[in-house]
Structure formats: C-alpha cells, structure tokens
Amino acid sequence: MSSSPPLDCGSGGGDTAFKGLRIASLFIIWASSSFAATFPIVAHRSRVINLPLAVFETAKYFGSGVIIATGFIHLLAPGISELTSPCLGAAWQGYPYALALALLSSFSIFIVEVIAFRIGTAKLKKLGIQHDPHGHAVGAYTAHGPEADFLPDPASGDHGHSDLEKAGKGSGADHSSDSKQELLLTDEEAMAQLIGVAILEFGVILHSVLIGLTLAVDASFKVLFVVIVFHQMFEGLGVGTRLANLILPSKYHYVPYVGSFLYGITTPIGIAVGLGIRTTYNPGSTQATLVSGILDSLSAGILLYTGFVELLAHEFLFSPEMREASLGKLLYALACMMLGLALMALLGKWA
Template sequence: MSSTTTSSPSPTNTCGSGGGADTYSGLRIASVFIILVGSMFGALFPVLARRSRWLHVPQGIFEFAKYFGSGVIIATAFIHLLDPALQELSSSCLGDAWKQYPYALALAMLSLFSIFIVELIAFRWGSAKLAALGIKHDPHGHNVGSHAAHGPESQHVKGDSGDDRNSEKLQSDEEALRQQKSLDDSAVAQVIGIFILEFGVLLHSVLIGLTLAVDPDFKILFVVIIFHQMFEGLGLGSRLAFMKLPERLNYVPICAALLYGITTPIGIAAGLGVKTTYNPNSTTASIVSGVLDSLSAGILLYTGLVELLAHEFLFNNDMINASNSKLAYALVSMLCGTGIMALLGRWA
C-alpha cells in the first residue's frame, strides 16, 4: 500500500483523506461476482473433486495441489502480508513513534508465538487424554491411532473357549471405543489447525477486498487478485480436501471453503459502500491494515512452515520413505506455488 507524504501528519484521519477512487464503477461492482466465482472454484474444487466418484481426478493432481498450496501460503505470508505490513506501519502519515520500532515484525512474532503456545497447550491436553485411554500419540501428528500394550491384552493366556470369546469381544469393544476416541481427538486437532490457517487467510482476504474497491490502479490489481484468490483458495482447499474427519463432521471442509469464497467479495462490497470516506492510504487505514497484516503474517508463517512444511516433509513417514522422484515432485510443486505467488507480489 502506498502512502501520501506529509510533513506533519495530524492525529485525525487527514493524511490521504477524501475517499477512494470512483473510476470503473461498473467493473468494480462486477468484480464482487467475478472474484466470488474464482475464490469458490479454488477452494471448493479440491474438496468436491476428492469426494466425487464421477470426476476421477488423478491422485497426482491432488498431490500437486497440496504441495503447490503449501508454497502459496508461505509466499502469501512473506510477500503479500509481511512486506505490506512493514510499509503500512512505516507510512509517512504515521507519527514518529511508529518509526522508532519495527512494530510489524514484532506483531508478526507475537502472533506466531501465540499460535504456538495455544497449540502446545492443546497438544498436551489432548495427549494426556489419549494416554489415559492407553493410546500412543505421535508428537508430530501422524499415526494418531497407534496403540500401546495394555497388560492383560498383550499377555492374554488362552483358557476356557467361552471365556476366550467373551474376553476377545470385550477387548474388541474397548479397542473400537479407543479408536473412536482417537479419531474424535484427531478431528478436533485438524479442525483447530484449519481454523487457525483460515483465520489468517480471511483477515488478508477482507483487506484486499477493501483495497480493490477503492484503489485507483484498479485494472491491474483486479487481474492480479483474481489469480491471487484462486491460487490461495487452491492452497486452502487442498488442505481441506485431505482432512480425515468422522462422517458427522464432513460438512466442515465445505463450510470452510464457502467461507473463504465469500470473504473477499464481502470486503469489496464493504469498500464500495464506504468508498467516499475510506482511503487505504489514510492514517487510520494504514494502522488497521498494518496491524492485521502483521498478525496474519505470523499465523501463516507458523502454519506454513510448521504445520505444512515440517509435517509434510520432515516428520511424514510416507515422505521419508518415498522415492527420490516423488520427493522431487513434491518439492517442485511447492516451489511452483511459492514462485507464482511471489511473482504476483510484483503487482499486488
């Protein structure tokens, strides 16, 4: 976001005041629906395609979308959130106090560690519950349902056949109960992880919608945001598609994809509604968008580097034991996502 230079900014919203641009009014209105379609397609297609029996999308396409999406999310954090936040919170419209400390970086760090602490507490609480049921929990989030030995279950001595059958049935029932409990806890962890990721993405989506509605460089920004939202939606949708949830929670990925799809259009509509007073270069707008971009950057950095990269490449047994060609395919897919999203940062 660019800023209007002033020598003595007022504490009120005067720097860059006067509202946003009012050119291309018809196209700005149409952008609500065009970006809605692009965002919905990016987020919903992986979810629906993975559940569909008639689309027959090859597994390799899903793998590409998953790793491509990881790259998109990381590039979004660095190029589309952290860099704008640094510019916004060092704007010439802000007072000298804002320039005496790197607030954008500090807020991103605060956000990152806050998410880490929340997940750490949730992990310890969940692990304690699983341990009480005698279930081992992989600290890296894989093989959640593996089981520890349980005394009599691992040292069962064959006796009376009737007692054997009753004992086996009891053990089977207990095993099913533990498996269901493990699945439920795993589902909660996945939903929390997706919520954290989507929260960071949604904050960003609202802000770019507001900016698009009032920015004078509308045409270039409009084209870039169409691709931006579709690729970012693909990154989110590919994660939603691979969630392993109980049948009663199958609606969660679809609802999350729909929420992503409508967020930027809502931001555009809101921007059109306040375009006579809202200017993205104003003092207040710079502070608000800078703070939100910083917080979102921290969320996406943590999610992208820890939840996606580390868990998918370093701590994933399938990837550790994968062939060199599969590993290379995953890395190239991820770097393609990063490169394309970083390139879009040239214009928006």
Template sequence: MAALLARDDVNCGSGGGDTGSTGLRIASIFIVLTGSTIGAFFPVLAKRTRWLAPHVPRGIFDFAKYFGSGVIIATAFIHLLDPALSELGSPCLSDAWGVYPYALAIAMGSIFLIFIVELVAFRWGTAKLASIGISADPHGHINPDGATHAAHGPEAGRNMLSDHGIYTDSDPEKGRDSSLNGKKDAEMAVLNASPSSVVDSPATQIIGVAILEFGVLLHSVLIGLTLAVTNDFITLFIVIVFHQMFEGLGVGSRLAYMELPPKYHYVPLIGAFLYGITTPIGIAVGLGVRTTYNPDSETASIVSGILDAFSAGILIYTGLVELLAHEFLFNREMITASNWKLCYALGCMIAGAGIMALLGRWA
C-alpha cells in the same frame, strides 16, 4: 520539519477512495467469488465426491497440495509481511511508529500465540486419549494397545521396527537375531506400520485448519476492501483474481486432506465456502464506504498493518510447521518416496511460492 515535508508529499487525507469504474468494481464481486470458490472447492470436491474423485488422477491432488503450500508461504512473506512493514512505516503515522519494528514484533507474537494454542490443543488431545486408554509418545504418535511410535527420521525406524520384532536399541539379542531378516524386511515393517496421531484427531485437525483459515480470511477481507477503493483498479483486479484462485487451492487442499469422522464431513465444505465469500464481502463493504474510506489514512494504515502482520505470523507458522515440516520431514510416505516423487513435490511447492511471489510485484 523534514517529517512534516515528507507527509505533505503523500496522501494522508481523510477523503474517500477512487469512485471510477463502478460497474466493473461491482462485477469484480462475482468474478472474484467465482475464482475463489473454484480454487477452494475443487480439491475438496475432487477428493470427497463420488462423481468427481474417480476421474481426478492422484497427481492432481499432489500438485494442488504442494503447490498450495508454496502459495501459503509466499502469501505470508510477500503479500502480508511486506505490506505490514510499509503500512506501519508509513510517513502518515506519528514518529513513534518509526522507533521500533512493530510489524515484525506483531508477526513474532502471532507465531508464538498460534504455537501456544496448538500446544494446548495437543496436550488436551493427549489427555483425552489417555482417559480412554490410548497412550501417546512425545512426538504425537499413538497406539490403541498402549505402545508408542515415534514419527520422525531415524527414530521412526528404531521404534516402529522394534514393535515388529526386528530391531530395538534396548534389546541387542533380538536385534542380532532379527538382523537375519535383512534390510528388505525392515523396510517393509516401516511401510506396514500405521500408527495414528494425536495431531490427526478431529478436534486438533479442525483447530489447525481454523488457524490457517483465520489468517487467510483476515487477509482476504483487507484485499477486497483495498480493491474496492484503489486508484489502480484494473491491474490489482487481474492480480487478485489469480491470487485468490491460487490461495484457494492451498486452503482447499488442506481441507481436502482432513481425515474426519463422517459426522464432521461438512467441515471442509464450510471452510471452502467461507474462503470463497470473504474477499467478495470485503469488496462489497469497500464499495459501500469508498466515498469516506481512505486506505492511505493514518487509521487505515494502522489497522491494516496490524492485521497484516498478525496474519503473516499465522501463515508463516502454518506454512513452515504444518505444511513443510509435516509434509516433508515428518511424513513417512515422503521419507520413503522415490527421488522423482520428492523432486516433483518440491518443484510444485517452489512453483507455487514463485508464482505467488511474482504476483506480489503488482499486488
């Protein structure tokens, strides 16, 4: 009886959404398109075009990259996982949805699924490299001559220095002789080492960015659909304009830093274009069905909750593994960077996460 009374207090009907502010809702398609496109295309064009790249300081690129990483992580937790919990815990749903944390289970399954996809892609890439005579170590770094390099932390120092004849665990005599070169020579050897990486191959880079885009695009369609039918349109509209621009910076910075052969030069542009148009498409679809679509209905809550939870898992994995771990823990440049640069990068990332989390107060 209590459950039935609770459902009477909420909007679980099959009627349509709000039909007011039609002109502004139509204009929002183009306004959001502009903001999303600027956010996604700016890092790509600033990095890759001759007419813009020379005029953009390196600090701007770093800001966009690290700020965007924070935005992606906050989007996963605040803008996706929390709504998924609310949607799949809606009182409009049957009691069966309340006996288990389905949103968290779906997000967890999504994380493992994306991990398996990347693992298969990595193994495939390793096999392809081996077939052309390039070997790879367990950490993913390769050498055309067959020598392997580790990537992370102290291992990087031991293995890469041994390749330069400075130090190796397995050859104590060389280690003692080369220790005369001093700490500076060792540091220079680390900085001058330039192994390639299996995970930096075109195929695996495209797969990684495609995974990120897939999670973001699912989310973008849903928020566009919601914006078209919501009763609280003005507040949500303002928040989504900033939300899409900041998220676009995150996606665009990933696209800009892809190291692809010339024949794949169009991939970042396609990625930025897809991000720019997805939310406007969602708004347009929402406007077309807003007389019949009710975002609070049982079906809408289930579909939105599942997609939000699935997208949350994708962005959690991407944000923590692909962005944080690879940019800070496994990045030789960041490990050897000055304390000021490290603090700047962390500050940009925290600012991105903080601002995006704050926007979650209204969206």
C-alpha cells in the same frame, strides 16, 4: 516546525472510477475463489470425478508454497511498509512493530497448539491410545496432515500393531474418503485437525477482507483486479486441498464446505464494504494504514507458522512416506512447492 503529512494521510475517499466493473468484480472473485477452494473437496469425495492421487499431491505441495509466499510477500512486506508509513508519525519509526506483531502471532499460535495437544493427549491416554503427533512410527499420518497416527498404549499389551494398522487391515487398500474416516478414533483428534485448519483459514480470511477493501477503492483497479483473481485462485487451491484432506467423522462432513464457503465469500465482503464507504474510506489514511498494518503483520505470523510448521515440516521432515520416497518423488514435491511459491511471489510485484 514539522512538515505537514502527505495528502493521502487524511480521511478523504477512494477512487470512484469503474464503479460497474468494481461491482462485477465482487461476483467474479466470489465465483473464482469459491471454485478454487471447493473443487478439491468435491473431487476428493466424488465417485464421478476420479482424479489420480498424484493430482491432489501436486495441488497440496503447490498450495504449501502459495501459503508461505503469501505470508512473506503479501502480508509481512506490506505490514512493514504500512507500520513504517510517515502517516503514523515518528513514534512508529523507531521499532520494527510489524515484525514484532508477526512474532507475537506465531508464538501465540504455538502456545495454543501446545496447550491443545497436552489436553488432547491426556484425554487419549485415558482411552488407552497413545498419539504420535509427528507420525514418526506408523505410516504418513500426521496430526495436522490428512490423517493421524495412533500408537498402541504399551500398558494395553498390544505391541504388535497400531490401531491405525488394524483399521487399515479392516478396510483393505481402499483409500476412499469413507474408509479413511474410519481411522479417526476420537473427537479429540478431529478437533486437532480442525484447530490446524482454522488457524490457516483465520490468517487467510483476514488478508482476503483487506485486499477486497483495497480493490473497491484503489486507483489501479484494472491491474489489481486481474492479479487478485489469480491470487485468490492460487490461495483457494491451497486452502481447498487442505480442507479436502481432512479426515473427519461423518458428523463433521460439512466442515470442509463451510471452510471453502468462508474463503470464497470474504474478499467479496471486503469489496462490498469498500464500495459502500468508497466516498469516505481512503486506504492511505492514518487509521486505515494502522489497522491494515496490524492485521497484515498478525496474519503474516499465522501463515508463516502454519506454512513452515504445519505444512512443510509435517509433509517433508516428519512424514515417513516422504522420508522413504524416491529421489524423483521428493524432487517433484519440492518443485511443486517452489512453483507455487514463485508464482505467488511474482504476483506480489503488482499486489
């Protein structure tokens, strides 16, 4: 005869203590997350807040480490634990479903990007623009980074200078937001950037809703609350820096703010939903464990693909600027990345 499942596998309900503080956490996390995700955008565009470029680069590399650690420690590890839970029965124990789902989401994103790039490149070619998605030839402008490389079509006879170089000459050494936007030639390139950041946001948002639900009903509320505040601020800094570095036509100027708003509001939405169903929602129940495990695993694949391919590969391997940088600059960038990775991994001890 099979043993009965653990008590927390039933429907039950979550912890109802600290109701007032849990409600307050909704607004505290909303404010802190929104600030972390929005400040880099405002600072990047503001003529009043004149932060050095080094500050943005530090935040960018730090954020890359945060995103990768989130994928491994805060998503994949819980996904494995949840999808091997005794609550799910023996059928879930015989195969690494969490890893398979992460693999599935990673390659799904890859295939989507392959298709998108083929369509975009074909359209650019019709316009006489040859696009180098890795930025091998000119500058440190990559398709998924702050800007993009545009190479002259050999058939056009313009072999001496790229469109990017000519645009740069027209704007001098000014690296302001307005002058950078002039380098973007087509809506196709704008969409390539938007797809990249949307993929990142999608994985982060799924995760944020889940941790909001957990915070609303978890018995270890006090420790979890403090950890999640830092967690969301670090992650928000990484997302906000990516949004700030988007170079888009003026008609898309609102997109980074929409992204930061969505990031800031998702965890509070999760908390609000959790508070609303706290008497019936048990995060350890069979249904909640299954849903959380699947979403965590899928999100892990998204963030790991984004972190390694879109962020690290393009910032270190495919960036001519970084390949030609001094050893000191390279070591500093790596140190920033490792610091973000280490701090986010450490937070995984508590949440």
